[in-house]
Amino acid sequence: MIEMHDVWKTYSDGTNALRGISIKVNAGDFVYVVGPSGAGKSTFMKLMYREERPTKGQIFVNGFNLERLKQRKIPFVRRNIGVIFQDYRLLPKLTAYENIAFAMEVIEAPKKHIKKRTMEVLELVKLKEKADSLPTQLSGGEQQRVAIARAIVNNPAVIIADEPTGNLDPETSWGIMKLLEEINYRGATIVMATHNKEIVNTMRKRVIAIEQGQIARDEVRGEYGYED
Numbered sequence: 201m202i203e204m205h206d207v208w209k210t211y212s213d214g215t216n217a218l219r220g221i222s223i224k225v226n227a228g229d230f231v232y233v234v235g236p237s238g239a240g241k242s243t244f245m246k247l248m249y250r251e252e253r254p255t256k257g258q259i260f261v262n263g264f265n266l267e268r269l270k271q272r273k274i275p276f277v278r279r280n281i282g283v284i285f286q287d288y289r290l291l292p293k294l295t296a297y298e299n300i301a302f303a304m305e306v307i308e309a310p311k312k313h314i315k316k317r318t319m320e321v322l323e324l325v326k327l328k329e330k331a332d333s334l335p336t337q338l339s340g341g342e343q344q345r346v347a348i349a350r351a352i353v354n355n356p357a358v359i360i361a362d363e364p365t366g367n368l369d370p371e372t373s374w375g376i377m378k379l380l381e382e383i384n385y386r387g388a389t390i391v392m393a394t395h396n397k398e399i400v401n402t403m404r405k406r407v408i409a410i411e412q413g414q415i416a417r418d419e420v421r422g423e424y425g426y427e428d
């Protein structure tokens with residue numbers, strides 16, 4: 201599903217963010233990515249959805265070699281990866297419904313299908329009654345649920361979540377985790393970077409720890425392992 205072979209990332213200012221990462225994530229896995237601030241977690245995530253390119257090494261997602269990808273194939277690969285950010289990144293002038301529907305419009309899904317599927321995911325994230333609200337009219341947790349609905353609306357095989365609970369209080373964070381667990385249960389592979397010790401130690405999953413740009417641990421039912 202996702203494979204990295206000896207992946208290195210050096211930014212243009214010379215920062216060595218990743219130094220020889222090799223991993224394999226299978227279809228249906230739920231993986232936490234943990235590690236100290238600045239360890240390289242976000243860089244690792246960005247490489248998977250091709251926001252950044254590796255300096256060296258190979259990355260495969262859904263069978264595609266991201267480094268050999270033809271330009272015209274990029275939208276196809278991106279459509280198979282849903283991305284969730286700490287700061288939600290909803291379009292501020294669009295309603296909850298429109299934010300989600302927009303993700304289907306850009307891939308030119310049939311109109312009839314858009315309405316049905318958008319309502320379906322709004323229901324899944326329990327926000328049907330907020331369909332017409334703008335992001336500013338929603339709480340942080342509700343905005344993140346809209347962002348999750350947007351990420352899954354095109355049925356991607358892989359969900360990349362970079363600190364999805366980073367801006368949320370503990371109770372709201374648990375709601376988001378329940379939702380991600382449900383999405384994983386329905387078949388999506390989830391890779392989630394997090395600093396949330398309680399979540400990692402309670403909802404036991406595979407844990408990949410990155411330290412100074414290298415894999416420090418990779419455990420099947422791992423622990424958070426840091427004090428923050």
Ligand SMILES: Nc1ncnc2c1ncn2[C@@H]1O[C@H](COP(=O)(O)OP(=O)(O)OP(=O)(O)O)[C@@H](O)[C@H]1O
Pocket residue numbers: 211212213215216217235236237238239240241242243244
């Ligand atoms: N665009 C960039 N240009 C130069 N250096 C960068 C860039 N992005 C990240 N870095 C550096 O690369 C290293 C890894 O950063 P990254 O954001 O991947 O870490 P992180 O583990 O996600 O940190 P955090 O937990 O604080 O979000 C850091 O030293 C960071 O300063």
